[in-house]
Amino acid sequence: MPRLARGRVSALAGGPEGGKQPAGAEAGPPPVLLPSAQPMPAAESILQRGIFEIDGRSCDVVLSDSALRWRPIQPERPAAPAAGNSKCGFLSKEEFIELKDLFSVKLKWRRSAKQQKGGTLLGITLFVCMKKEQNKLKDYTLTLNNLSEDHCFLWVRDLKKILTKFSNRPKSLKVLINPQSHKKEATHIYHEHVEPLLKLAEIKTDVTITEYEGHALSLLKECELQEFDGVICVGGDGSASEVAHGLLLRAQMDAGIDTNYILTPVRTPLPLGIIPAGSTNVLAHSLYGIVHIVTATLHIIMGHMKPVDVCTFSSTGKFLRFGFSAMFGFGGRMLASAEKHRWIPPNQRKDFAMIKTLASLRPEDCEISFLPAKSSQDFQEASRNEHRTTESDYNNQWEKIQGHFLNISIMAIPCCCSMAPGGLTPNIRLNNGSMALIIVRNTSRPEFVKHLKRYASLKNQFNFPFVETYTVEEVKLQPRNNCGYDTGDAEFHGTPSENNYPWNVDGDLMKVPSEVHIKVHPQLIRLYGGHLQEMNDYK
Numbered sequence: 001m002p003r004l005a006r007g008r009v010s011a012l013a014g015g016p017e018g019g020k021q022p023a024g025a026e027a028g029p030p031p032v033l034l035p036s037a038q039p040m041p042a043a044e045s046i047l048q049r050g051i052f053e054i055d056g057r058s059c060d061v062v063l064s065d066s067a068l069r070w071r072p073i074q075p076e077r078p079a080a081p082a083a084g085n086s087k088c089g090f091l092s093k094e095e096f097i098e099l100k101d102l103f104s105v106k107l108k109w110r111r112s113a114k115q116q117k118g119g120t121l122l123g124i125t126l127f128v129c130m131k132k133e134q135n136k137l138k139d140y141t142l143t144l145n146n147l148s149e150d151h152c153f154l155w156v157r158d159l160k161k162i163l164t165k166f167s168n169r170p171k172s173l174k175v176l177i178n179p180q181s182h183k184k185e186a187t188h189i190y191h192e193h194v195e196p197l198l199k200l201a202e203i204k205t206d207v208t209i210t211e212y213e214g215h216a217l218s219l220l221k222e223c224e225l226q227e228f229d230g231v232i233c234v235g236g237d238g239s240a241s242e243v244a245h246g247l248l249l250r251a252q253m254d255a256g257i258d259t260n261y262i263l264t265p266v267r268t269p270l271p272l273g274i275i276p277a278g279s280t281n282v283l284a285h286s287l288y289g290i291v292h293i294v295t296a297t298l299h300i301i302m303g304h305m306k307p308v309d310v311c312t313f314s315s316t317g318k319f320l321r322f323g324f325s326a327m328f329g330f331g332g333r334m335l336a337s338a339e340k341h342r343w344i345p346p347n348q349r350k351d352f353a354m355i356k357t358l359a360s361l362r363p364e365d366c367e368i369s370f371l372p373a374k375s376s377q378d379f380q381e382a383s384r385n386e387h388r389t390t391e392s393d394y395n396n397q398w399e400k401i402q403g404h405f406l407n408i409s410i411m412a413i414p415c416c417c418s419m420a421p422g423g424l425t426p427n428i429r430l431n432n433g434s435m436a437l438i439i440v441r442n443t444s445r446p447e448f449v450k451h452l453k454r455y456a457s458l459k460n461q462f463n464f465p466f467v468e469t470y471t472v473e474e475v476k477l478q479p480r481n482n483c484g485y486d487t488g489d490a491e492f493h494g495t496p497s498e499n500n501y502p503w504n505v506d507g508d509l510m511k512v513p514s515e516v517h518i519k520v521h522p523q524l525i526r527l528y529g530g531h532l533q534e535m536n537d538y539k
C-alpha cells in the first residue's frame with residue numbers, strides 16, 4: 001500500500017522565503033508519495049547521507065543520483081523475551097521520491113515579517129511534481145529539517161547539481177498573454193497561478209501582454225528568440241493557434257523559405273506551451289487530457305514535450321496559415337456570426353451564434369478532393385470506425401466527392417473539449433500524421449441537431465447515413481456557390497468576386513474566396529505536455 005507522507009504543504013504555501021500562497025495552491029491533503037519499502041537498486045550511487053526531521057520524525061535520509069529515500073529512526077527497544085527478535089524496533093518503512101519529479105530546492109529560513117535576508121536556517125524544502133489523478137499534476141513540498149547550515153548547504157548544492165542535469169527543462173521563456181481571452185482573466189491567471197511556479201523553478205520570463213489581434217504574430221516574426229528555450233501562450237484556442245502559426249512562420253523565415261509558398265515546412269526549434277485561459281481550450285485539452293492551469297504549468301517546468309502534427313492551409317497555391325483543425329459550412333458560419341456579435345458576453349455569444357446559424361441552416365455546394373492516409377494503422381482505425389473507405393482507396397489516389405454538405409470538419413488533433421472530453425475525432429491522435437475528414441451531407445435540421453448532440457456522449461456520432469468519415473493526409477475543398485454566399489447576414493452578400501467563405505480554423509475566422517488546400521505535416525511543432533497515460537515517466 002502506498003503511504004501518506006504527513007505534514008507536507010503545497011509548494012507555494014509557506015515556501016522558503018515565506019511567499020504568499022496563490023489561489024489554487026493546495027495546502028492539503030498530504031500527497032501520496034511513491035510506494036514505500038522499495039529496496040534501493042544496486043546501481044544507485046549514494047551522494048549524501050544524513051539525519052533530518054521529516055514530518056516530526058527523525059529520519060535517516062539518503063540522496064542518490066536518482067532518488068531521495070528516508071526511513072524514520074526508531075529507538076531500539078529492549079527485546080521481548082518471548083518474541084526473541086531484537087530487530088523489530090528498526091523495521092520502519094522507507095519512503096522516497098524520484099529526483100526526476102523534483103523541480104526546485106530551497107533553503108528554509110525562519111524570518112521576521114520584514115526580514116528579507118538571513119534569519120535562522122531551519123532546513124531544506126524540496127518542490128516536487130506529482131501526479132494527482134488521471135491527467136492532473138500538482139506541486140507538493142517535502143521539508144527536511146536540520147539546523148546545521150553546513151549540512152543543509154551541502155545537500156542543496158548536490159540537489160541543485162542534479163536539477164541542472166535535466167537539460168530538456170526550460171530556463172528562459174517568452175510569455176505571450178492575451179488579456180482579452182474569454183472572461184479577460186488571462187493576466188490574472190498568469191500572475192496568480194503560473195508565475196509563482198515558474199519563479200520557484202527559477203525560470204526566467206519575458207512577458208508581453210498582447211494589445212491587438214495579430215500582435216503575437218507580428219512580434220514572433222521579428223523579435224529576438226535565441227535567448228529563449230520556449231514560448232508560452234496564455235489564452236484560448238485563437239491565441240494558441242496564432243502563436244503556433246507565428247512560431248512556425250518564423251522558422252520558415254529563418255530557414256529562408258518563401259512564406260507565400262510553403263510546400264514542405266521546416267520544424268520550429270522552439271517548443272510551445274499553452275496555459276488554457278480561453279472559452280473552449282481545445283488545444284490544451286487535447287494536449288494535457290484536462291484543462292488545468294497547474295498541470296499545464298508543471299508540464300512546461302518539467303520539460304515534458306510532445307511533437308504534434310500541424311496543417312498548412314493554402315489557396316490557389318498561396319500559403320495562408322498553419323493550424324490544427326478547421327470547419328467549413330455550419331462551423332464556419334457559426335464563428336462568423338459569433339464574431340459579428342462580439343458585444344455579446346462570450347458564453348451567450350456562442351449559444352446565440354449556434355441558434356442563429358441553425359435557424360438559417362443551409363448546405364454548401366462544393367467539391368471535396370482528398371488523399372487518404374496511407375499507413376496500415378490508419379486504414380485499420382478507419383475501418384474499425386465505420387469508415388466507408390476501402391483498401392483500394394489507400395493507393396495515394398485522390399478521391400473526389402461532390403454534393404451539398406452541411407458541415408465539413410478537418411482535424412489533425414483529437415479536438416477534446418468539455419462537450420466531447422474524448423475528442424471530436426477520437427481515432428486521431430496528436431501525432432499520427434493524418435487528419436480526420438468528417439463530411440455531413442445535407443439532411444433535415446432535426447437530424448443534424450441529433451448528430452451534433454451525439455458528440456456529447458461520444459456514442460455513434462458518425463453513425464448516420466448522412467455522415468461520412470475518412471482518415472486523410474490532404475484535402476482540397478472547392479465551394480461551388482457561384483450565386484453568392486449567404487449567411488443570412490448582410491456582410492456576406494455580394495457579387496461572387498467579393499465573396500469570402502468563412503472558415504473556422506482553431507476558433508479563428510479565416511475568410512477565403514475560393515478553393516482551400518489543407519495538408520497535414522507530421523510532428524511539425526513540439527508542444528509542452530502530453531497525456532500522462534502515454535508518458536513512461538508516469539506509468
Ligand SMILES: Nc1ncnc2c1ncn2[C@@H]1O[C@H](COP(=O)(O)OP(=O)(O)OP(=O)(O)O)[C@@H](O)[C@H]1O
Nearest residue numbers: 181182210211212235236237238239278279280281
Ligand atoms: N489585446 C487584444 N485585443 C483584442 N484581441 C486580441 C488581443 N490580443 C489577442 N487578441 C486576439 O483575440 C483572439 C481570440 O483570443 P482567444 O482565443 O485567446 O480567446 P477566446 O476566443 O475567448 O477563447 P477560445 O478561442 O478558446 O474560445 C485571438 O485570435 C487573438 O489574436
